[in-house]
Amino acid sequence: MNTYKKVLNTMIIATTAFISSTASAEKLNFIAADKAPETMLCIKAGSNDVSGMKNIIRREFKRNTRIAANQHRCNGVSLAKFAYAHNAKDTLNYINHYSYSTNKVRGTVEIKDSIAMNNTGKIRTVYVSSSR
Secondary structure, eight states, X not given: OHHXXXXXXHHHHHHHHHHHHHHTOSEEEEXXXXXXXXXXXXXXXXXXXXXXXXHHHHHHSTTOHHHHHHHOEETTEEHXXXXXHTTOHHHHHHHXXXXXXXXXXXXXXXXXXXXXXXXXXXXXXXXXXXXO
């Protein structure tokens, strides 16, 4: 019985590690089109860097997260939708709270087959520009 528990625990740990590594296999390399604070905000949102995003909002948007979330576009989409498109869950959760309904990402359920996912480990480059 004790050996059975050890084998079961090992299988659970191995499966969790496999799913984690598969989900994060694709790395993103963001390249800014300019040095505008809005573009840097987009890069922080896509990179899942909540603290970096908050710092930019504090400095450049006078602590007004609602303006940052709703008046700026990243590659033509709202900040929340940009974070969602690049699987940046932490920044999405933060910025979605301040987004108006047209800019929000609605709750979705996504089921992925971890065996069928592309596990190339390649780095994908994303060119980022912002607009008002």
